[in-house]
Amino acid sequence: MTVADEPESGAGRLALFLGLSLIVMVFAVAVATAIGDYNIGLKTVFLSITNELGLTGADIAPIEQSVVWNLRLSRALVAALAGAGLAICGAILQALLRNALAEPFVLGVSAGASTGAVCVIVLGVGAGGLSLSLGAFAGAFAAFALVALLSNGATSGPNHTILAGVAASQLFNALTSYIVTTSGNAQQARDVMFWLLGSFGGVRWPDFQLLLIVVCLSLTICILMARSLDAFTFGDEDAASLGVPVGRIRLMLFAVTALMTATIVSMVGAIGFVGLVVPHAARYVVGPMHLRLMPACAVVGAVFMVVADIVSRVIATQQTVPIGVVTALVGVPFFAIILYRARPQV
């Protein structure tokens, strides 16, 4: 017997919120596709897309259609997926580590993935697109392993784990800088540094397909494990006493986080603060329970990143500001608000 979903929970409110967010996202993606060095009208954008999908045969200049489809739409959709993925990672880590500041960037996972990717690019370890992702993946896992080692398998308390993450983050950033400055030439160094701050410049459809699979798979796993994540509210032992197989869930979700972070970093660089900001914002709207929080994080993260990408392209004329700069400019004030709200109550 099922009583209409969950009482006093506002399932309708969630549906409304998700619906509105999706509409905003479609609009944001359309705007992101229309604007650029060379603006294209929304109508042309729409017709270009329907042409490519084989729904219409409208007469659009091939160059415009190509720009819309091959460059901008793929870019906007990868941005949306990256935002969704990073937000989900943040929500997972905040729940498992019970720390409001946890996210892949703070925990050094992004830094590890960057180091792995830079090893492939600059040192030429391996070859081809796959090895870049693999490098990032190996780096992300190395960072996770280091954090786990320093924090006793993340069982030494939330603060300890964050400290371990800060140490890992410093170490891997230093390694990245060392590799770039000693092995790369000036142009390579500039490219890598730009990429490290995040850039959607080079992404194409194959990136979208890979990321779509990874993010959808991860979101599904998170939704299936949402109840278990809720049980971590009062800590690991409490979760265990509620029947959650703590070790298995933890390992599985850390692996999901590493996989998503590595995939995203290998495509668009290390983008900070999305994983931090979005889960907190989403919690204000849909509450702390993860069955609702996870989808909300995904759509809010997607909208946030697409908008950040638009801002990064229009904020300075003739220049694209690295996406990490934009997310940090929004993220840092939010970070300050969290710190202010989390201060000890007297």
Next chain:
Amino acid sequence: MSVVAQNLHWGVRRKTIVSDVSLTVAPGETLGLIGPNGSGKSSLLRLLAGLRKPLSGRVDINGRDIARVPRRALSQQVAFVQQNAATDTNVSVRDVVRLGRTPHRSALSGWSEADEAAVVAALDCVDMTARRAQAWQTLSGGERQRVHIARALAQTPQVMFLDEPTNHLDIHHQIEILRMVRDLDLTSIVALHDLNLAAMFCNRIVVLDAGSLRACGTPDAVLTKDMLRDVFRVAADVSTRPGDARPHIRFRAA
């Protein structure tokens, strides 16, 4: 449901924390676990509840070795109330109590009538129904403790373990909570610091000293002057009345 422990050993590295403890708790009984700081009360409680694996020995709950029962199945029968479990998450009283239904729900199952009934009954039992919508962060220490107990009750357990549930509570709430635990129709094992409270509310008391079981029996059999001196290192008078198994302890200042 009965709880039977046989020769439990546990420790970290070379330090032994629980040493060769065997005990039997009858169905419906309220067992008090007392001992000085660091005597292994909390560790023993966690071994009995299956939250830690003993280095050797076994625990049977209702005749089944808990090492062989899956975590979730065990949690449908056994609840554990930690001391001072805290969170930074902005959850409501109701959210917390609802967590107690976790072992009874699959990943995507809806909220059933049984779930709702268990939560309503649990909130009612600790007298928090009127405050179910209140935020956890705004509760006092005693209210938080009651909500934790409600969450454990929402698990509809047959055995409940409580680790110093009266810590930081005023005397009214200490008595309130223990009376409630005693009157519940389930087997409960309670670690306690206050010896008089243990005497007042427990059917039997187990005394732990440096990880070993020192005494086990009814309050008047266990709480003796000699035991208090040897284990707790205090001088005290123990007054008993004929026909009453519940002694009163009066500590001496010098």
